[in-house]
């Protein structure tokens with residue numbers, strides 16, 4: 001969540017809200033955008049929060065994703081592993097609208113076609129993404145960072161004067177408690193440890209009440225204690241959100257995950273518990289045995 005993205009997200013959200021209001025009941029392509037964006041209703045009645053089928057992404061003829069299928073259940077915490085260049089980040093780019101696939105299907109719940117939405121619309125539908133490097137506002141306090149993420153629809157600078165409603169204040173307090181940064185509430189984000197910055201950024205995503213959270217290598221660069229605390233945090237989040245976590249740290253994967261997906265050369269290589277995939281000859285050959 002870079003400042004640029006925040007700014008762009010603000011503009012796009014305003015545009016899509018204006019478009020939704022302007023469209024009314026007249027039908028047409030924009031109607032498809034308006035309904036889910038306003039209602040944020042994700043239909044999980046078929047037991048899926050995210051569904052990808054036959055997704056292919058090519059860069060100059062090279063297939064970063066190759067007919068990839070993925071099915072995530074509501075409340076699931078799925079880990080995606082695979083060697084460097086396997087397509088893990090590209091997968092997140094496709095889900096969040098940063099990269100358009102050449103072909104395939106990407107659905108959020110059973111009714112929202114994510115390929116019909118842009119990056120900021122997808123964020124406002126309830127898919128939050130955390131990049132590997134923490135991107136918090138270092139000159140603002142922990143409290144202000146959380147407040148800003150809640151107020152971003154008002155524009156970055158207008159939101160600095162944003163007044164929290166009582167229920168938003170409660171939500172902020174709840175998030176502070178979840179990320180265990182209550183004691184650092186008025187500390188500048190720049191003074192936090194690397195792990196604390198990562199938790200703050202997760203907190204900023206939580207303020208927007210995402211239904212699905214995508215985390216790319218969340219424990220890279222963390223101490224063992226921070227990694228352990230992050231595992232506890234994600235296990236706690238799993239109760240109310242669906243999560244997709246890309247990670248290379250197998251100890252961490254073991255501590256959080258019941259189902260692992262292994263990617264290789266853009267395709268699904270194996271799926272199962274970590275023990276199952278670690279015992280799979282193909283996985284040993286391409287990845288874990290290296």
Ligand SMILES: Nc1ncnc2c1ncn2[C@@H]1O[C@H](COP(=O)(O)OP(=O)(O)OP(=O)(O)O)[C@@H](O)[C@H]1O
Pocket residue numbers: 059063064082083084085086087088089090091
């Ligand atoms: N914008 C792009 N243009 C060209 N090639 C790209 C682009 N993005 C990714 N690729 C290529 O697609 C392949 C998959 O990259 P991706 O970043 O998804 O891998 P990854 O599994 O996340 O790897 P890592 O574990 O190193 O983060 C790589 O070969 C990469 O070089």
Ligand SMILES: [Mg+2]
Pocket residue numbers: 088089090
């Ligand atoms: Mg990557």
